[in-house]
Amino acid sequence: MNSTNNTLCPLCGSSTNNTFIIGFDRVSPKKENFTYVKCKECNLVFLYPLPTDKEIKTFYDIDYGPHQYGNVDKVNDRHFSFINKFLINNYFHVQSNTTSKSRLKKYIAKKLSVFALKNLFAPYGKNRLLDVGCGNGLWLYQHLKLGWHAEGVEMNADACKKATDLGLNIYQGTIYDVPLTNKYDIITFNHVIEHVLDPLETLSQAKKLLAPNGLIVMLLPNIDSYGFKKFSNCWFPLDPPRHIIQFSPETIRHLIDKVGLNVKDIHTIPKARFMIKSRIYKKYLSNDFININDLTKRRTLIEECLKKGKKQTFESKIYKKIMIFYSYFLNKNSGEILKVTAQNNETSSNM
Numbered sequence: 001m002n003s004t005n006n007t008l009c010p011l012c013g014s015s016t017n018n019t020f021i022i023g024f025d026r027v028s029p030k031k032e033n034f035t036y037v038k039c040k041e042c043n044l045v046f047l048y049p050l051p052t053d054k055e056i057k058t059f060y061d062i063d064y065g066p067h068q069y070g071n072v073d074k075v076n077d078r079h080f081s082f083i084n085k086f087l088i089n090n091y092f093h094v095q096s097n098t099t100s101k102s103r104l105k106k107y108i109a110k111k112l113s114v115f116a117l118k119n120l121f122a123p124y125g126k127n128r129l130l131d132v133g134c135g136n137g138l139w140l141y142q143h144l145k146l147g148w149h150a151e152g153v154e155m156n157a158d159a160c161k162k163a164t165d166l167g168l169n170i171y172q173g174t175i176y177d178v179p180l181t182n183k184y185d186i187i188t189f190n191h192v193i194e195h196v197l198d199p200l201e202t203l204s205q206a207k208k209l210l211a212p213n214g215l216i217v218m219l220l221p222n223i224d225s226y227g228f229k230k231f232s233n234c235w236f237p238l239d240p241p242r243h244i245i246q247f248s249p250e251t252i253r254h255l256i257d258k259v260g261l262n263v264k265d266i267h268t269i270p271k272a273r274f275m276i277k278s279r280i281y282k283k284y285l286s287n288d289f290i291n292i293n294d295l296t297k298r299r300t301l302i303e304e305c306l307k308k309g310k311k312q313t314f315e316s317k318i319y320k321k322i323m324i325f326y327s328y329f330l331n332k333n334s335g336e337i338l339k340v341t342a343q344n345n346e347t348s349s350n351m
């Protein structure tokens with residue numbers, strides 16, 4: 001599953017690269033820094049040397065954010081609010097017993113759909129959805145409520161239990177633990193692909209699980225973003241050493257091409273929230289932070305940033321507004337987050 005040589009480019013296999021940036025752990029302070037290199041052949045930015053599986057496990061010794069968001073009551077409240085109930089019946093219309101026959105209602109619902117139930121998928125294919133790295137499954141649970149056959153994969157045992165308790169079918173482990181006889185219309189990687197050592201193999205495995213015309217949808221940080229250019233190693237989504245690979249629109253396209261999927265769409269999304277957090281690190285950590293050898297000193301400084309990051313000050317609110325406004329004028333590839341949709345156009349081996 002993993003390359004035996006942990007210095008070769010995970011995308012093209014080249015051994016030639018240049019130092020790109022030196023980063024630090026912005027959550028769980030460590031004495032050492034982390035070096036990212038840029039492949040001379042394909043421009044992929046990756047941690048150098050690549051960590052081993054054993055090392056990766058030590059990166060998650062803290063309560064990792066994505067496992068902890070939200071609660072199910074809030075999801076239900078939101079879900080059965082007036083407007084969303086209307087959308088469920090008339091736009092998503094996947095629960096046959098509640099499906100509206102009115103074309104007018106369907107038309108109105110379609111127009112309204114942009115205002116509600118953000119980031120949810122409308123019915124697609126046979127509504128089979130797999131979320132890789134599903135955390136506690138709340139996002140999947142919303143799809144289950146919409147009539148999807150929603151399933152997930154998750155490594156963390158606690159998160160798995162939470163998701164299973166919601167009535168979801170969850171595979172504990174990695175995508176390799178999902179039976180290949182399963183087929184899905186949409187497979188999602190929500191902030192996952194930047195954490196894996198072998199994105200090429202991971203996506204190839206996902207492709208085997210796709211139905212004909214099935215989609216892979218990924219969200220991941222964009223190293224070509226305005227935020228990275230402005231904040232460099234203080235850029236919040238850099239997140240070494242957990243983010244092993246830093247993709248750009250160019251390198252993620254290259255990855256999808258190599259897997260043999262068709263790129264349907266790549267665009268970027270600006271995130272003012274990440275700008276605010278990055279700005280705090282930039283402001284409170286001196287430029288020579290990476291030269292500090294004293295772990296206690298590092299810890300104090302990082303904890304200070306974490307504390308500041310939790311507070312919403314008047315200044316940070318104004319800065320957020322400015323950033324939202326500013327992002328309208330940026331190059332379309334400059335957003336903090338990459339959203340990628342790739343399609344499986346092969347029909348032979350699938351059902």
Ligand SMILES: [Zn+2]
Nearest residue numbers: 009012039042
């Ligand atoms: Zn390369």
